[in-house]
Each structure stands twice: as C-alpha cells, then as structure tokens.
Amino acid sequence: EPALIYDLGGKFDKSFNEAAFGGAQRWVEETGGTYKELEMQSEAQREQALRRLAETGANPIVMTGFAFGDVLNKVAPDYPDVKFAIIDMVVEQPNVQSVVFTEEEGSYLAGIMAAMASESGTVGFIGGMDIPLIHKFECGYAQGFKSVKPDGQVLINYTGTTPAAWNDPVKGGELAKAQISQGADVVYAAAGGTGIGVLQAVADEGKLGIGVDSNQNHLHPGQMLTSMVKRVDNAVFDAFTAGDALEPGVKVMDLAAEGVGVAVDENNQDLITPEMQAAVDEAKAGIADGSIEVHDYMADNTCPVE
Amino acid sequence: MVDSGRAVQGIDSALRLMTPLLLACLAGLYSERSGVFDIGLEGKMLMAAFSAATVAYLTGSAWIGLLAGIAGSMALSLIHGLASITFRGNQLISGVAINFLASGLTVLLGIKIFQLGGRTPSLEGAARFQPIELPLAETLRGVPVIGDLYSNLLSGHSILVYIALLLVPLTWWVLNRTRFGLRLRAVGENPASVDTAGVSVTRLRHAAIAICGVLCGIAGAYLATSLSAGFVKEMTAGRGFIALAALIFAKWRPWSALFATFLFGLLEAIANQYPNLDLGFITIPSMFMNALPYILTVIILAGFVGRAIPPRAGGEPYVKER
C-alpha cells in the first residue's frame, strides 16, 4: 500500500500538496487501490511520520516538499527495503527517488505568453514567501517575458515573511492591484492560497492572470491567460503505479517529460492567439533541442534578466 | 518617481487595507473603553470571515452573509462576555482561547461543509460586496484634483468601506454625546461609579462587547466577501493584532483610530508598491520592505507617541466581594 505525506501547508494548499492529492486520487480511481495519507502538524513530526509509515509497511512512501530532504536523508538508510519518493528535492540514497521539476521552463513559456498578451509591456509576478523555490518560477517567467519584450518590465512582489504569506488572499489582491496600477496587465501568482486573492483581483480589474501548480484556468474563465502546471500529480501517480518497483535516482520532470507546461483548455483558448501558440511551440522545441537555455535560479542564486 | 496616479492608487489601496483594521480597532475601542480587554479581535474577525463567506456562498447574498458574519463574531463575543464579565475570568486568557477556537473551528467546519480543506468556494456576483460608484463620480472624473480625489479615490469602494468610515464620527458621537457613551466610558474608568449610580456594570459591559462583536463581524465579512472572494484558512493573517496595536497607538480614541489605521494601511500600501526599494547603493530586499510597516510603527511609537494610558479599569473584572 503506497503512502503520501503532505508538507505543512496541508492537503488543500491550492498548490503542490493539492496537486499531489489529485494524483493520488487519480491513481485510486484508475486502479481501485487504497493509500495512506498524512498531514504534518509540526517540524518534529516529519521523522515520526516517515518512520511510522515505513514500519507499518507502506511502500512506496511519497512526500511533497523540499523540507523533507534533511529527514529523509537520515531515515531512508534505516529502511532499505522501503522505497521513498521526494518531490522538489534531491536526496541521494539508494532507495530514494528524487523528483525535481524544471519550473523555470514552464514559467518561461508562461512568460512568453504574458509578454504577447500584454498591451502595456508590463507584467507582474507575485510570490508567497521569498524563498529559492519561488525565485525559480520568477526567474523563468522573467526570462520568457524578456525574450519577447526585452524592454518590458516585470514587477515582482512577495507576500510576506511568515507562513501567513501563503494564506493571505487579501494581501495578494492588494499586491495585484498595486501592480496593475503600475501598468501590469498580466499577473502570475505563485503564492498558494494567496494566489486566489491575486487571481480574483486581476479578474475584478479586467486583467489577465496566470495560475500555478495545478490548472487554475477554471477559476476565472476568460480572465486566466493560462496556468503554469507542475505535474506533481503525475509524479505521485507514477510513483504509486510503480509500487515497490519505484526506480531510485533523480527523476527530472521537465517540459519534455511533460512535468511542467502551460495549460490550455476551454477556459482560456479564446485568449491564445495562433502567434502565441506558435511562439510557445517554438520555445518548447528550442528548449528541447538546447538552442534555448533557460537559466535555473538554483544554479547560482541569480537571475540573468534582473 | 512618485507620480500622482501612483499616489492616488497608494491611498486607494490604503483605504481598502485600513478598513478591516479600522472596524476591528473600533470594535476593540468599544470593548476596551468599557474595561474589557480584547485580544480576541483576530479570532472574531476570522470567525466572521468564515461564516460570512459560507452563508454568502450558500445563499448567494452578500448581505445575508454579512448578517451571518456578525452572528459568528457575536457568538465568540458572547463567550468572551460569559468568561470575562459574568464569571470574572481572565480577559487575556479568554481572548487567547477565542483566537484558538476561531482558528480551529473555521477550518473544521469548512472541511465539514465544503470538503475543500477549510476553504469556501469562490464567491461570485451578488455573493460579494461590489464596489459602488458615489453619485457624480463619473461626471467629476475629468476635473483635475477633485476628480482624482473624489472619483478615483473616494468613489468605487464597497459599501462596507463607507460604513467603516462613517462609524468613526458615529463612535465619537456615541461616546461623547449619548447616555450610553457616558456610561460606557465611566464603566471602563471606574465601574464602581456606575454601580453606585444604580446602573448595571454587567449589562453595560455585555452591551459593549456585543457592539465589538458586530464590528468585528463587519470586518470579517469585508475581508471575505468584499476584499477577497471567499474564505481561506487563517485569512485574517494577524490583522486583529495590528488593529490592537492601532488601538493602543490611537490611545483608545475614535478619530485617532482612523488616523492610526490609515497610517498602517498606508505603510502597507507603500511597501506593496515598492517591493524592492533601490536606494542606489543598496537594494533593500523584499523581506525588509515587507517588514517596513512594522519597523516604522516601532519608530513612530518610540519617537512621537507618548505613554498610552489605557482605560483605568481595563483588564480587571469588576468584583465587589472578594
């Protein structure tokens, strides 16, 4: 029986935990299997949860979030027969699969679309807490945008410095309005529950929003340019499906692997011009063949376009 | 660097951000002027936000949502009153408990009702308070300065913003010009004076706390059904505590409360507009811009505001016989 552990944000964080939950649900629907799931309550429980699951025979054990990395490094060797999968972090252990996403690539595509949809030449990005992971999104987005509009401007805001930053739609909305007042007409939200407020404000003001992690286009049909989907659900689904045959090592979920991408569905297809679609396709191909290199913020903690 | 449009937008944003603070601050003002400290503003707002969003979603009416928000907040007020007035318990503990209670109950009930991890579904249309245009706003829009101030700044907010603003003079008037206000102030300064005048201390304090509940209810409803479109867990994000700080800052006076909350709103709006302040030689990182309102509050407090003397009987239950 596989197991899934959510990070502190909780199962319904409007972000990758929720996406992970979606993947597990899909697996249940398709296979009719059952799985165990756990929500963390405190930092100290991480190890407790991993060990208890491992001891009760869960296999594989999937966890979302980089914060598990440290603990997993310690726990994995104690249970060589159990397979673990960790999302967003590389843990080098023989029984651990590390799933990493190339958020910068997906965001790059979103940036291209934003640039082409923007009439003002100014777009916005709103992140939750100012942490490296979110900079990955931000930097990819900015690169994509600048590749189309080198003279354009990307406005960047972070919501806060406490965990409340992920659950403050009011502040998110205000930040979006502030960016809009400075000319932004497309705003990309990578801020969990805060993002709901961002997208709402953007829709209220008649501008375009870009969702994150799961496909959020349905939130405001016609007002969502796209969503930068990060297929955590696929990662979880794959891991669950693989069962104890889960392959250790680093699994890169990139554009090519459809780990990341921009969502197009009936809610936003009217906004996608053929040129836009062409540009996105071209960029995809370029990234795939290496002619376009999207810089990963994590490589050196800097972003070339800022 | 600061063009007028941006300034207007900043103040506009400040107006929106201050509204929940102002409502909560006035709520605290009624409670604390009657001698009952209330650190449970946060919890009451949160509860109100949840019940307002839930009911607004279920009924499709923001107004019914508002009533539900008020009811939710009042329920917690009642508990606070029961604990700290009727049973003369510790007001701070009761406030702490209310914050915990709201934080847990909202999510618990939210999960039970919507299975969305404590969120409510997004509100649309009449389930939200929409911005209203003040009369003549369109006509005046072209007029320089006045147009800017009236049409862009003052007009176009939700009705709750105007209610909050009107509550300031109203509160002043109630406190200083009515029998209720006189007794309320007296009971916060020296409850024995009210008691020996033949007026019930308990009833007055319960009334004050009920008003506090109503105002927190409006504040919460504003957060969930006007500023945003639904409830998200912990969405008050510490605003109740900021309102408390503003209340002390304002020395428990309504006009000063307006000023204090506006200042907080403005500081936050400015921090929002300048996420990375580039001073030329150094760029202030976003973390510090986010903390700027708090840092400036401390500086202002240290530099310009003298000792704040709370209502003398504040925090103490009224006990005749020990």
Next chain:
Amino acid sequence: MDKMPKWADVILTPLISVLLAFAISALVILAIGENPWMALKTMVTGALGSSYGWGFTLYYATNFIFTGLAVMVAYHASLFNIGGEGQAAMGGLGVALVLLYLPLPHWLIALPVAMIGAAAFGAAWAFIPAWLQAKRGSHIVITTIMFNFIAAALLNYVLVNLLRPVGSMDPASARFPDATHLPKITDLAATFGMTWGEHTPVNVTFFIAVLACFLTWLLIWRTRLGYEIRVLGRSEPGALYAGISPVKITVLAMLISGGFAGLMAINNVMGESERLVLNAVEGAGFIGIAVALMGRNHPFGVFLAALLFGFLYQGGGELALWTSIPRELIIVIQALVILFTGALDNMVRMPLERMFLSMRKRGDA
C-alpha cells in the same frame, strides 16, 4: 480565612475544568461525525501510552516550558510579552551562528555556548521593546508584536541569503557539526541499557527546562531581583518608594524573559532539527502565553500546563496523522482547555466555594 481548602482550588477546580473542556470537545467531535471515544483513545495512547508518545509529548512540553517561563517572568513585572515567538526565533539564529561558526569539539562544550548564544539573541530581541517601554513609554504589547514580524523578516533574509548552503532548495542553514548534536533521552536510556522512546526528539534540554522552572521559582520568590520584579509588577509608585528603579527592572525582566524564549532554540533547533529552518518556532511563542496564564504564573503551574499542551500537541498530532479527523480539531480542543481552565474557571470555582462554605458552616454548627 479562605473560602475553600487550597487543595480544592489547586487540584479540583482545574480538574473539573479540564473534564468540562473535554466534554465539549467530545460534542464537537460528534458534530463533525467522528467518534469521540476513539479520538480520546488515540490521543491518550499516542501521547502517553508508550515511551515513544512520551518522547514527543516531553519534547513539545520542553518548548512550551521555555516560552511559558518567558511570558511568566515578564508578567510578574506586569509586562505582557507577546514577543516570545520572535525572541525564540532569534534564539534559533543565535544557536545556529554559534554552532556553525565556532569550533566546538563536544556537545558538553557546545551546549553551554549555544545556550549563551540562544539566550543572548532572545534577550537582545526583547531588549529594544523593553527599553522603549521603560524610557519612552512605547506600549510593550505593540512593540513585541511588531518585533515578531520583524524577526520573521530578518530570519527569512538570513536563511535565504546568508546561511543557506549554495544550491539547496531549502531555506535552512547547513546541518550543525555532528559533535554538537545533543544526546537524546533515548541515548541516555541506552547507556543504562534501556530502550526508551526510540527516534523521539526529546533530549537533554528537557532537564534544562525542568531546572529552568526551579531556577525561575528561586528567581521570582527567593531573590532580591525577583522581589523587585514583583514589586514593580504590583505597583510602580511602590517601587519608587522602595528605591527600585522601574527602568532597570523593566529592562532586566524583559532580558530574562527574552532569554528564556531564546533558550527554547536549544530544544528545537539544536536538539531536534540540528539545523535552523524557517518557522522553527511554529507558534510555541503564542502557546507560551496560554501556558503561563494557565499555569497561574507559577513555574510549577507552567510545568504542568506545558505538559498538558505537550500532550494535546502530540495526541492531536497522532489524531491528525492516523485518523481522518482534521488536525484543526486539536486547535479547538486546545482552545476549549484554555477557555475552561483559564477563563471560565470561576464557573467551576464559585459553586465549589459555596459547597465548601456550606460544608464548613454545617461543621461549625
């Protein structure tokens, strides 16, 4: 002269209050469609039913003891320190800097040094609000709230930009050197050949916390400084009359308070995670307020209240982990416990007093 015997006030009242809180909690559990009996059983066995459960319960309790003592000491000087959260966070920074940058060969050496670092950083963070209160009259409740936010910002910055190892996704410091790892109580038990609480985070800091309770008791009720703190807390004119400087005592009391809050970092940062993570305090600073108030501002009360909250935290964690009951239920239970034992205690006490009084009258007659 008292209305009822002391034992009744100290034991009976809180006991009945806790029972009431649990009764209401049971109703809440029923209301969300779960089985309260099963929930209670999960909580009790999960938190107290094994050395494993105890290991976690005591770990959380250790955190709460420190933050509870912090609130308590300030409260005796009539200062309401809501800043435990920020002070504890800064204490963590102190620990991290000491352990990462000083060559400390053994935990026995690392511990006192880290304690100094933790206390110093926590105290420093309390110093500014204290000084502003004493000198400028800036209300300490506001300034400490503000300093919580500022600490979070500072920590966010330091972890992301300064302490984070290059290439790490996690906004956390590097691991502390192995030599500085504190022995877990499991390890201590193992040296006596016992297996106790395998893989639980409770470590030697627990004993330090217990010692801290005792020292705080000495401080408040047995030393000159404690006497002066209590005088200032009761009456500022009285303090002046007695030649006690309110400025000095305000600052000292807050330094001690901040120091205690900072010391919490020994437990969670040095003892448990062995590196500094963002939001390491996890609200323990706020729980400290409840713990101190419920503990009636007495170190022994703080100890008991911290245990109770440790139990609720661990039991609730178990509940959330292994049942379908959402973790927020535990916050509700905590709220009810705080409400009934801390704020509605007179609801229980008044009828009890009447009962004892009439019993005494009958005895006299």
Next chain:
Amino acid sequence: MAEPAQHLGGRSATAAPAAIELTGISKAFGPVQANKDIDLRVERGTIHGIIGENGAGKSTLMSILYGFYKPDSGTIEVNGQPLSITDSMTAIRAGIGMVFQHFKLVQNFTVLENIILGAEDGRLLRPALAKARGVLRRLAEEYQLNVDPDERIEELSVGHQQRVEILKALYRQADILILDEPTGVLTPAEADHLFRILEGLKAEGKTIILITHKLREIMEITDNVSVMRRGEMVASVRTAETSPEELAELMVGRKVLLNVEKGPASPGAPVLEVRGLKMVDDEGVERLRGIDFDIRAGEILGIAGVSGNGQTQLLELLGGYPEKGSTVSGTIHMNGEPLDVTGTRSDARTRRKRGIGHVPEDRQTEGLIMDFTAWENIAFGYHDKPEYQRGWLMDNDAIRRDAQKYMEDFDCRPRNCHLAARNFSGGNQQKLVVAREIERNPDLLLIGQPTRGVDIGAIEFIHKRIVELRDAGKAILLVSVELDEILSLSDRIAVMFDGRIMGERLPSETTTGELGLLMAGITDTDRHDPAEGIPPEHQYVETTPEERV
C-alpha cells in the same frame, strides 16, 4: 419623594416613622461575618453618627442600605415602608444618597459628567448637562458648595471631590444622606464647612448618617450615635447623654487615652538641614519654592498645611522619589553630610541607607504592596539589607522572624504574617508600615498622615510609638492635615502654604485659629515675633519667601 404613609404597625403611635429602620441585617463575605444581626433606627431630620473600629462593619452596613451589597438576611424600612433594596437605583429612588469612604468618581470626567452619570434622564447628554449646570448653580448658592462644573475630577483636591459626591446625592434629591468617613481627608476648615452644610441640610428636614472615627465630630454635630464592634451593633445612644470616653470604651472594649502623653523634648544636634529646596514638576508648576528648615535629634517637627501645598512633594523628595520628570534644586544635609538631590544616588534606596525612614502618606499604593503578604511587606524597601540575604538568595526566614516580632510589638491583628496586606484593616495596615519604618531605628523618620482613617485605638498606639522614637533621640518630620494631631505630637510646628513655609510656631504658644490663618496663606505682619518664644537651640536662620527667590 412620596410622602411616607402614617400607619405605624406596632410602634408607639406618637413617634413618626423612622427615616431608616434596619432589622436583623447580616452579611458575610465568604467566611468573614461583616455584619451580624444588626438593628438600627435613624430618626427623620436628625444627624446620626456611627462609630466603630476599623473593620467593625460600618461601611458594609451602609453599603447594604445603599444597595451596593446584598444582605444575607434582614429587612429595611425607609420612611416606614418596607423596601427591598436590590441595587443602588432602588436606594436612590427611595431618596437615599451615599458618599463613600473611597469616592466613586470617574477621575477623567468633568464634575458635570460625574453628576449626571446614571441620572441623565434621556438618551442624549446635552439637555442633562444643561439642567445639571443650572441645578449645580442653585445648590452652590444654597449650600456654599462651589465647584467648577467643567473641571476634571483628577484636577480637584479631595475636599472638592467630596463636594462633588455630595452634589451628586443632592442632584438626585436625596432625602437621606449617608457619609462614610467624610472628614478623613478634609482640613479642619473644610470639615467645619462640611458640618455647616450638614446642619443646613438637617434644618431642611433631611436625614444624615455620618460615619467617623473622630469623637469630637460625633459630639459636635450628631443627635444620636450608634457604636459597632466586630460586626455587631453594641450601643445606640443620644449624643447628649454620653461622653467621648464612654464612646471610646464602647468602641474598643477597653479604656483609651484620648490625648498623647508626652514629656518635653530634649533636642540634640541637627539631623536634617534643608536649604533652598525647590521643585518644579513635569508640567512646569513650581511645587516647592525654596524650603529651609532643620530638624534636630530628639524632636518632632510637625508640618501643618492644607493638602496640596507641597507637603506631599516635600516628603517624596526627602524620601528619594520626587515626581517623574520634575527638576529639583537646593541642598540637604543629613547628620552633617550632604545628600544628593538629583541623579542616581538620590533614590529612595540610598536615602534609606543614610538612615531615613519613611511612612508615606498613601499607604495603599506606596507604603504597601497590597497583594504581598505581611512578611513580604515588612521587608519592603529593606529587602536588600545584608541580614536578609543568604548568598544569592533572600533569607525569608529572617524576614518572617522580624515580621513576627514587629507584629507583636505593634499589636497588629490578626497576628498572621502570611496574610496578604489587603486583608488587614486600614488601621492594621498602617501599623505594618509604621512598624517597618520605626523598628529600623532610623535617624530621621518622615511620616505622612500617620493616622488617616485609623480608629482611635490604633491612633493612640501609633502616637505612643512616635513619641517613643523621639525620646530615643531620633528626628521626626511629621506631615498631617489633622491639626489636633500636629498640635499634640509636634515639638515645633511649621506651616506650609503654596510651596513655602509660612512660619513656625511652638504648639504651646499657638492656637488652631492662628495656624488656620497661616495655612490659608495669611501671614502676620510681625513674622519674627513668635520666634522669640523659641528657645535658642531651636532657632534657625529663617528667611522670607521673598529673600529666597
């Protein structure tokens, strides 16, 4: 007020119904029986005195009558009609007004706001304020009860605050006025004024109940007097048919000396020399305008004056804690050595180390920590004495030993040093403070209002101890608004007015009248005359206020 019905039940047909008739009133606070089966009859149109030791239950009884406390049992009749007084509103409606021992005024309200509080008749304040202003003007003329209606209470002297309380009652058309220790805080002139008002009210047919510890007042003004002891009513007599000695004995249960027995002073070397002492408070008001005086070993210098003329500031300054934000200048010498008047070494701790003991005017907020136990209060201010330290810790056993001893010496009751200070009666609280300061054997004892609100048994005792301290060769600075006390205790009397010492007199050669004039700021033209009567060793350089500026 409705006219009382004339049916009189079983009472003698000739007697009019009593204004108040209490029967079998009992009240317990937890285990404390404050009132035990009390009967009290107060005739209409009389002034009825109630006396009793601290804690005898006087205030409790009156609070019950006023609806502030609920009695456990007993009945109340007002003007012959049984009345169940459940709250103060009922009492007010029945025409009862009460001036509490501790005023129930809102400090930051104006006089007018305090007057109308609870009697606003109407939801809005404006009409009530206007009406009250008019009524106040009329009352002011009628009874010489002048107060500025727009002044804040905190700006008023206690005497004026009391007027506000009386006005409050009159505004509510009280027919029966209860005054709980009204003169405790008044100067003799103010007290006389109050009594004239009470006489006036009585002449109008109003009934007055007066609680006091001062037998002189009882004899002077009351028609009847009731005596309480330990919660019981022990006697009710016509004032004309009793004597102070008899009342004192009824009250305390033993014979009491009503006058201080004190031999002549034999002053030694100067202990305290004060020159040109000035103090300006944080609002820029000059509170002390250049004070000069000496006190010698073995003498008591009494400072008389209407409260608010700088005595408090003088005591606090000498005690080492002038008001926050004030500026001080001048010199003080203690046993010939200078004392710092500013800076960190001018604090109360340093003063105590130099041998200055201090019984503050306000025992409840300064002299005691009300929540502390008696033994903790015995160390208050002396907690850093070496004999109370044991290494890093305080030697609580040593403190408790001292506490037990002091409480024996001063006959503090109950003799339980573990009881919190707030559980002692006012008199016993005062004994705790006096014991603490006197037992330290200070070279100089500052003592303010030593017997305010204290019953006569305790007054006798405290006076005796002060004189003993003097006879042991110590210097004492006594500040009191009670002229009787000043006259009977002091060896020399200085009168303060408006931050200056107006003059100095010997008790044997002055009268209350003369002191009263000085206290009012009226100096005699020949100001050096009285000094001739002072023996040479008592003389010191005296300057006029003008010279000191």
